[in-house]
Amino acid sequence: GAGVSQSPSNKVTEKGKDVELRCDPISGHTALYWYRQRLGQGLEFLIYFQGNSAPDKSGLPSDRFSAERTGESVSTLTIQRTQQEDSAVYLCASSLAGQGSYTQYFGPGTRLTVL
């Protein structure tokens, strides 16, 4: 079946602009996660959605970052007034459910470059 898809694959923007990144999870997966990977680093957790529960936003680095998810489908991660330190690969993952026992499957990521 189809895996996690993300768009765009690459995004170049100017400092101060807003950007929106999109994630389509695997069909039937109730849990969705966003992570950030800076160059040469591991992945940092940003936000987690599980069904209709309130999202876990504990990893968002600042109030310039926000995310939405409609039901159990598409999610968008929005970064307002982008800064150069926001340059990174943003990875989305989904899992059948939100417990730690479920494997997270990752999309190909969106490479964001802020000039």
Next chain:
Amino acid sequence: AQKVTQAQTEISVVEKEDVTLDCVYETRDTTYYLFWYKQPPSGELVFLIRRNSFDEQNEISGRYSWNFQKSTSSFNFTITASQVVDSAVYFCALSGITGGGNKLTFGTGTQLKVEL
């Protein structure tokens, strides 16, 4: 707090050599899950294995094997008879109640280069 340490930043081997990637973790949870992911140059993370904290049996899948030892908080990954296609960054990750029950805590990754 949860923590995953992959002390090996980069490893270079010649094809057909065996190589072990180390992973040491810290958690206060009694129930937790450990994962390995592969990130080839294309960038997409590929799931390799998941183990729960109650299952210390080692696992073998083809040329891949994993050694889970709770006594040393380690979950090491061995590739036997390495191939050029194994060249990638490998991440070890942990999830547990302390970390929110779902979010993964990743190590910084080990870059494996397999040369002819």
